[in-house]
Amino acid sequence: MPHRSAAQPQGAAAAGELGKCYEQAIKERALSVLANIDAELCAQVSAGLDLPAPAVKARLTDPAPSPALSQLGQTWPLDGRIIGIVADETADLEGVRVIRQAVLDAKIVPLLIAPVDGQLDPDGTPITVQRSFATARSVEFDAIVLGGTAGPGSDATGARDGKAGDSAATTQQVVADPRAVLLVNEAFRHGKAIGAWSGGDRAITAAGVPADAPGVLIGSTGDAVLDGVTELLGAHRVWKRFTPQTRTRPSMPVTRPQGHRPGLTHQSSRRDNHRADNPKSDVAASGAAPFYGGSP
Template sequence: MLSSSCRIFCRASGRHVETSWTGRLSRRRTKNNSRRTNDSSSKPSGVARSSSSGWISAVRPPAVPSGRACGWTPFSQRCCGAPRTTGTCPRRRASIDPHLYAEVAAGLGLPAPAPDGALADPDPSPALSQLGRDWPVAGRTVGLVTDPDGDLAALASLRRAILDADLVPLLIAPTGGQLTGEGTDPVTVQRTFAAARSVEFDAIVLLDTPAPAADATPGRDAKAGAGGATGPVDPRIVLMLGEAWRHAKAIGALPAARRVLDAAGIAPDAPGVVVADDTATLLDGLTGLLAAHRAWDRFPPPPEAAR
């Protein structure tokens, strides 16, 4: 038998608590011709990991008591149906942020918890906050969404201006290869609609309205079925734009791409969105948004939550 213990930090109580578990060590025949075998009928359920000498199996550590499960996220807590856990954690977390955990309690079908005592009101740490300050934009990644039949001259101009600003442009198009147009140099596609995801980009710029590509079907690309009916716009771009919107990232668009914003349900004058007639104005507004890191005013806290 194996015994072990660990310390976990309880945010509500502000102290460490001890928890322990006991497991069973067993070995099974491996390619080193070990003759020890493990009786599968006596093998406990739990996690297992391979080792050079065989398999180590241990019973799962006991669950942390509900009063100590203070590190769970609201989402994970909503996935837990244990009455003791769902009842205790919101009450304790209400002492940290009553408004947030009133929403958690509403999702659990419970009355809004009341704080256990007076709430602390510490001064925000400037070293940990990104609000109200500008940050270097050098090295930030800008996704350029275009269509092979779009304005490649505008693409070339914007791409050059982005490079001159020490930003990193990544060209996103329906397929790989190169985009060529009359009077412009070939530009290599760096991400396809099937491969691009919003997490790669600090900002997304829409140069055109890309029609659904040949592989924009759920049978070829599951993301193509996630955006719903988007009409003349490739659904994967609508999905990527929606993710960038929820992550409060900067979004830019030329007039030819207005239909993409409409398909994603994003207003052209919304916070963190720049729509300009020329690439110079577009990049200027985009650079200012990137310096702030996120469009913080896109999702302001409710008045009752502001402290």
Template sequence: MIGIVTAPDGDLAQLTAVRQALFDAGLIPLMIAPTGGEPTGEGVDPVAVQRTFATARSTEVDAILLAGTPCPAVDADGARDAKAGAPGGPGAAADPRVVLLLTGAWRHTKAIGGWGTAEDALTAAGIPSGAVGIVIGLLAAHRVWDRFPPPPIRRPSALSWRPHAPSVLGYTLGMLTLGVEEEYLLLDPATGLPVARAAQVREAARLQPALERGEVQRELLQAQLEVATPICHDLEEAGGHLLRMRLALGEAARQQGCRLAACGAAPFTDRLPVPVTDTARYRAMHADTRLLTDQQLITGMHVHIGMPDRGAGVTVMNGLRPWLPLLIALAANSPLWQNTDTGFASWRTVVFGRWPVSGPPPSFRDADAYDRRTRALVGGGLIRDTGQIYWHIRLSENFPTVEIRAMDVQLRPDEAVMLAGVVRALATRALDDADAQHGVPPVEQEMLAAAVWHSARHGCTSTVFDPLAGHLADVGDAVAALLEHIDPVIKTSADRRHVVPVLERLLRDGNGAARQLRRLRAAGRDGLIAVITDQTTGV
């Protein structure tokens, strides 16, 4: 990921050429400017800004390109941005937030390149332009390890060495790998209606060098696509893959005249249904459940957590069941359906709950009980195969993972990463609690089903079921209890910075459902579609 920092008066033709050159080289450009939007120029296609100076972070990129030196924007605040090491205001050499971005990249040994007046920004950041990995005119390596001398190697004695960081827990986050699947809608940029262009967008995605073969998958309807990250060992890795795939697939969609949308349900629909994807399985589903299949213009995110065995997977299923209502409330991102405000925060949860084996799973004694009961559903002819087990949590039949599929797809990629981090921390805690023979009190099936419905209805705007208290509680209190519960797992992990600040922002600004409704009321249909498609690709 290469961050391209530009000013409002930057040469758009030059930026477009640099951006395309990065794509051609198999790299992902991330456009960073003072404000969001799509700058345009005569004879040049608009280039979407994906980060503003206020939201860009050096940890997101592998290198930075400076298109000159951006002067302080009108919203630069010297006091707020003081840690950047440069004063704000009209007299400053560079916007203090750009200085902060550069100093962060410098400390993390990332390459910095640029052209024009870029050297002025380096001077403002106190970075010598002749240092290793600082190139005016072209970009060097991904990391510049010889920028700083290596520390002396300390070889631990046999008594002091440990295979994992010390922890009061038997399990640590690093023991459990994770992967994230995201489903997206394809929307017409002018009307916001779903468009049946999945095949065309998949074909265009094959030409995107940033996408690996097989990463983009078909879905039930021809206005839907799915991506899946590789196996990841930490949240930063998972977040990098999600942003990479969203950007590249978003570009493929744009080339086909539509936009990628990470909203849990299609907010606007036409009277004609979207055609089903032409596979034998999907045709059979449509023949069996015509109207229900036509109504599946919904998209979710699935988190896979690697398990040592299926017994551990059942332990995690049982341990995560009580937390499903809170996860659904936080992730709610589907308030609109067929041109209507549903009154629900997660209408997707309601629609998906219409399938015969869906909603919160029952608890299971062990893996044998899980296998026996799920195979009985198939053997009894009630479902076609175990792929039609649509519980909010299930064991994967194809991978050694437990799959959490209760959550709406997220508008912002960092919110998807946060939820994946919460799920992994809860799974780690569930395994450790099982070893210690204690844990969260079990919740009866009828209580859990009612709590899930309550979360789908209210999201984060009211109360939510707190599994530690056993009753409804204020959302802020329930989140505080969640963080206290997973703190022993994340407190010494780098995952914490991807979880806690994003959760705090979500409580402050609202989840995807609240932000969708707020934008619709403030800016109408056009404004809503713009914010959905912009935030999907990281603006």
């Protein structure tokens, strides 16, 4: 069932597909089906096709939720999960080494994320960088931990990487690299566990993420933070971070007023466009929350 706020972009997409159909009867039949499912969405599609919205012919009932189809209250093995470890040369590199090995021992995959490719601490005990701020995206990770402040990389300019923004801010003006901030912002909105120590909470604050939000763990050592993150990983997502959304079907069919043709405007969607998000947005105030049962 589509979310009410998603009716316009979904209506535009459905109208675009039906608009390619030459058979009028097929368009009308599709609208009659939509009317029984979602009157608001049907009205949006009808407007895009310049056809009247049909009346509801069969009132559908909401089935009882099936526990077998829900991820709530269940846990799964951690084998193969991926944890992104954010660090730079100023981070607690010894702590990074410790948790990286602990992640491997738990049969989880650790991927080190740093400002640039190469190695951290090349003159000591080198740690190979698997992802740079330019190549890392939140969709790849099941959880994020930060072992340092994630300060701006040398290439953190819009001319080099669009995710870094178009600001000419200097290192002194920016608390954390905008790309690391975006990484945390997206992970939070997608319900993923986030942990930090050794100043990593600065990037969390810069991302607009409340330090006391469910699934956000800030500790004094990396291994303590990792213990909490791996415990949350079993549930796949931090479901306490979200409020279940429900909708009530209108008791009367929604029709398009005569002479009125509402515009179909695009609204940005949540799912891994991963491009247009503003890393400075206040996540806590946005109220954005995915539905149970569908997550990136």
